[in-house]
Amino acid sequence: METIPFSKNTDTAEMLEINFGPQHPSTHGVFRMAVQLEGEKICGLKPVFGYLHRNHEQIAENLPYAAVMPYTDRLDYVNALTNNFGYALAVEKLAGLEVPERAEYIRVIMAELARIVNHIAVIGFMLNDLGAFFTPLLYAFRERERILDIFEGVTGSRLMNNFFRFGGVKHDLTEADLAEIKKIIARFPAFLKEFEDLLTKNEILCMRCQNVGILSAGDAINAGITGPVLRASGVNYDIRKVDGYSIYNRFDFQVPLGKKGDVYDRYYVRILEIRQSLKILEQALAKIPQGEIMNKKALPYLKMPRNFKPPVGEAYGRIESPKGELGFYVVSDGTPQPWRYHVRAPSLINLTALEEMCLGQKVADAIVILGSIDIVLGETDR
């Protein structure tokens, strides 16, 4: 591996350069950090990307629009459904397709379930990095498996759902599915209470997380950071509220905000977001209407995806993914394949503030800060 040059002189005896990753238990995949240390204090940090660069955009530009959908699953593989959502929004905007009412509700229900899955998994992994090795993760995965059961029943797959279609969704939610989701929502607050009893006022967690990795609101906005990391810094910016895409403007929910912008706030904002997601789910389940799940105009393209040729133009669809603003930019040239396809990956852009958060902290805190940003390498490197 090539060495990463630092600007400061490292010949002095006090300075030490160490290398995290790409094979490291707490880099969430194949992320690599070159860290410059003075004792235990971090003086410089350079992230190195590209160990999972699998040419997502290039492959997508050579495929029909519908065939790109399963590739979006593999971007952020913790919650494939929200990625589907963003891509479907972008292409529907491009082609001018409308989505039936019931399909919108199904989309919101599945996306919010995916958000819950993501947040509990992330909290588990973050505590893994803190040193609570695997115990909180086991609690989180216990609940995650229950939600994945629903995904499997509805979409046919645990992780890579490939569920959204342009102008609707692939399968309908049956009454049994809805009842199962209601059951999960009913038992979730008890799990959250158990989780919070163990963690929120835990002395070790507070000492390790409070006042660590502080990111001020101004810096967060300047770096283009979105999602729970931005909201933990106290900026009220949630695309579900700002854009009101799909039918999110019909639901009553709040945007939880942090005060300091430290690791603890990022942890707690995620817990609160799970509660808001449950609130949205309750409303959506109460209001879900009967009806079509696919736009009739888009039905022929399910069998003949190569006939789907949006008019020449460009579209940008963005959603509030659990990690931040996930945007898809698609340019059409009138052929079955997109001319240009770009993903605005929140993981990558949130990582840009990593060095700023880590400078002056201890080396053990850098791991926790990385865990609190919540990156997924499939999305970062694409």
Add this chain to the structure above:
Amino acid sequence: MTFTKNKSTSDPRLRGELAKKGVVWTSLDFLYNWGRRSSIWPMQFGLACCAFEMIAAACARYDIARFGAELFRASPRQADLMIISGTVTKKMAPQVVRLYNQMPEPKYVLTMGACAISGGPFIDGYNVLRGIDRYIPVDVHIPGCPPRPEALLHGLMELQKKIAAQEILKAEWYQKGLKREFPIPEYGPNGLIPKFNPEVWRPPQKDARRIHYGQTILVGKKLKAPDLELALAPKPAAPGAVA
């Protein structure tokens, strides 16, 4: 499961008598392999999406600990098994081979998912290695995208079968003067150098992909960019939603 054959010529009645008195009579191979296959230590090494199913297999519902493989070691020096869970890119392949070289003998490799086997859905990518078996020997392949945790457990059981059928006297890693160092590829201007390790992999005689799809790599032939200004200019008659 097929175990090592018991080649002992002793009287079975005598063995029965001894077993009643708490004396076990077995072959060394069987005892040794029983110990090895019941405590495989995998390396904690997630590459991509399949790593998530690997973690799920280690968690409560699927519980890989039932098969004695729950102790995920972060260091390759303490691991017996390398689970290659996900896409191996050309940037990552040298690191994977280096990690494999660092593992102590006997060592096993299990590829998880279509990407690690052949490149999978990302086979058309210029940066994706088409199968890690080009550089290191692989014991068990698990197909799927991603394979379910049950599939991983099944793959582990297949590996256990393989271990149980090995004999100490014939095992490769007990021969004198064995040095299994696989050459680490380097990232050159046109991909990895060398393209594969001829000791473990040879290119197939027929290009099955070309026969089946008509091409080895999918390459776009688009040359002219769309004129967006013309398309986005207000038009007197609105075009149809889908052309």
